[in-house]
Amino acid sequence: MSFYITTPIYYVNAEPHLGHAYTTIAADVLARHMRQRGEDVFFLTGTDEHGEPVADAAHAQGLEPKELADRNAERFKVLMPQLNASNDFFIRTTDPQHEAKVQEVLQLVHDNGHTYKGTYEGWYCPRCADFKVENEILDGNRCPIHEIELTREREENWFFRLSTFQEALEKLYADQPDFVMPPRHFNEARSFISQGLQDVSLSRARLKWGVTVPWDPDHVFYVWFDALLNYVTALSYAQPGEDLTDRFWPATYHIIGKDILKFHTVFWPALLMAAELELPRHVFVHGFLLGGDGRKMSKSLGNVLDPFEVIDEYGTDALRFYLMRDVAYGSDGAVGMDAVRARYDAELANEYGNLASRTTAMIERYRDGVVPAAAPEIELDELSSDVAALMDRAEPTQALELIWQQVRRLNRYVEEQAPWKLAAAEDPRLDSVLATLARSLRTLTELLAPYMPVTTTKLLEVLDADRLTALRPLFPKRK
Numbered sequence: 001m002s003f004y005i006t007t008p009i010y011y012v013n014a015e016p017h018l019g020h021a022y023t024t025i026a027a028d029v030l031a032r033h034m035r036q037r038g039e040d041v042f043f044l045t046g047t048d049e050h051g052e053p054v055a056d057a058a059h060a061q062g063l064e065p066k067e068l069a070d071r072n073a074e075r076f077k078v079l080m081p082q083l084n085a086s087n088d089f090f091i092r093t094t095d096p097q098h099e100a101k102v103q104e105v106l107q108l109v110h111d112n113g114h115t116y117k118g119t120y121e122g123w124y125c126p127r128c129a130d131f132k133v134e135n136e137i138l139d140g141n142r143c144p145i146h147e148i149e150l151t152r153e154r155e156e157n158w159f160f161r162l163s164t165f166q167e168a169l170e171k172l173y174a175d176q177p178d179f180v181m182p183p184r185h186f187n188e189a190r191s192f193i194s195q196g197l198q199d200v201s202l203s204r205a206r207l208k209w210g211v212t213v214p215w216d217p218d219h220v221f222y223v224w225f226d227a228l229l230n231y232v233t234a235l236s237y238a239q240p241g242e243d244l245t246d247r248f249w250p251a252t253y254h255i256i257g258k259d260i261l262k263f264h265t266v267f268w269p270a271l272l273m274a275a276e277l278e279l280p281r282h283v284f285v286h287g288f289l290l291g292g293d294g295r296k297m298s299k300s301l302g303n304v305l306d307p308f309e310v311i312d313e314y315g316t317d318a319l320r321f322y323l324m325r326d327v328a329y330g331s332d333g334a335v336g337m338d339a340v341r342a343r344y345d346a347e348l349a350n351e352y353g354n355l356a357s358r359t360t361a362m363i364e365r366y367r368d369g370v371v372p373a374a375a376p377e378i379e380l381d382e383l384s385s386d387v388a389a390l391m392d393r394a395e396p397t398q399a400l401e402l403i404w405q406q407v408r409r410l411n412r413y414v415e416e417q418a419p420w421k422l423a424a425a426e427d428p429r430l431d432s433v434l435a436t437l438a439r440s441l442r443t444l445t446e447l448l449a450p451y452m453p454v455t456t457t458k459l460l461e462v463l464d465a466d467r468l469t470a471l472r473p474l475f476p477k478r479k
């Protein structure tokens with residue numbers, strides 16, 4: 001079956017930070033897991049390059065928007081291999097093919113009668129590039145996300161008739177309780193809809209940095225419409241000479257942070273309906289990584305933790321493991337170097353790393369590297385299906401917890417069976433104990449591969465060799 005997974009496309013007004021890495025890693029873990037299950041996977045990420053936030057940031061630095069976009073898009077592009085993200089394509093919304101496709105799709109929306117010209121007046125956050133509705137606004141007319149003062153904007157715009165999709169969206173939410181997950185966010189989206197939808201701006205007249213509205217070239221499309229469409233446009237040109245749309249659309253999972261819920265769970269399905277396109281199967285919403293001060297990590301709050309620093313010190317696998325393990329997926333969680341270090345030492349070096357090196361060392365020492373053919377005493381068959389069921393619900397943290405319980409169980413098993421004593425006594429049961437360890441370790445390592453692709457690949461090579469050789473520590477103990 002085909003499986004299409006996306007990350008949000010990242011704004012190029014700032015450099016990549018740990019929040020971006022987190023979304024990417026979560027999507028990558030799911031993509032790798034699905035590839036292991038034999039699905040036909042397409043994994044998309046990229047950069048969101050138009051709109052006011054980028055234009056403003058560029059002008060503040062004395063640059064043209066495209067110069068800033070080129071510079072920062074490159075930073076996001078190189079982040080992907082550093083995170084070991086296995087994305088199949090990297091879209092930039094300044095790609096001419098994307099721009100042409102956006103015009104084509106939105107022209108159809110216009111031809112289908114879902115647009116009109118009108119005057120918009122409202123409270124606007126230039127960092128979100130979003131008009132806020134009354135019940136979102138903080139005291140003192142401030143943005144609920146950036147906490148900066150909103151500006152009063154009045155402009156002649158093209159509008160998208162979002163309000164006419166009220167019933168269709170209500171029906172979608174009634175029919176598909178797993179359209180948005182986890183349920184807390186499903187309810188949030190549903191209640192946003194039930195409060196009554198207002199039409200939204202589809203174009204900006206003053207702004208020049210965007211995709212030109214083909215039927216009114218003095219306007220550019222509002223950046224969110226251009227951006228959301230990346231999920232569809234990418235498929236048409238990601239593979240030179242081949243259109244992948246029929247093979248992969250509709251998307252299986254859109255992975256997003258909770259700050260962009262409204263766009264993906266309300267605007268996006270309505271826009272797709274207007275464009276006569278199928279709707280994605282699921283939108284999976286994750287929480288925020290919080291800085292040490294307990295607030296959202298964001299450049300404007302100045303509490304950003306640099307993913308490159310974490311990678312330099314601990315390695316990519318440790319970063320991936322830490323983020324998937326320490327922050328319950330779907331909830332908010334504080335992150336910091338001390339916690340990375342603690343997980344690394346206690347779990348990667350001591351628990352998993354030790355299990356792997358003890359197992360390989362004992363098989364080498366006692367059985368000359370050959371895994372005995374004896375029947376194992378522990379079967380982990382159910383674990384794989386439980387993990388798969390959790391991944392289907394986008395619960396990578398819980399899946400990792402299940403795997404980890406078995407890592408611990410096997411370490412207890414080693415202590416209880418004390419293979420060194422069985423060896424000293426030349427007890428034939430040593431064969432089944434070593435077979436149990438080798439096979440279970442292999443299963444666990446396969447299940448861990450989506451989380452820690454580098455280390456597990458090395459270990460699987462050792463475990464699959466005709467003769468195991470004792471491992472050097474997988475995760476060297478830190479001084």
Ligand code: MSP
Pocket residue numbers: 007008009010011018019020022023048227228229230255256257258259260287288289290296297298
């Ligand atoms: N460009 C839009 C998305 C358009 S998708 C059609 C955007 N970009 S962003 O760069 O600001 O954020 C991208 C993603 O990173 C969002 O899902 C956001 O939630 C996530 N994160 C940014 N900071 C974050 C944390 N501190 N913690 C976790 N994720 C957060 O929004």
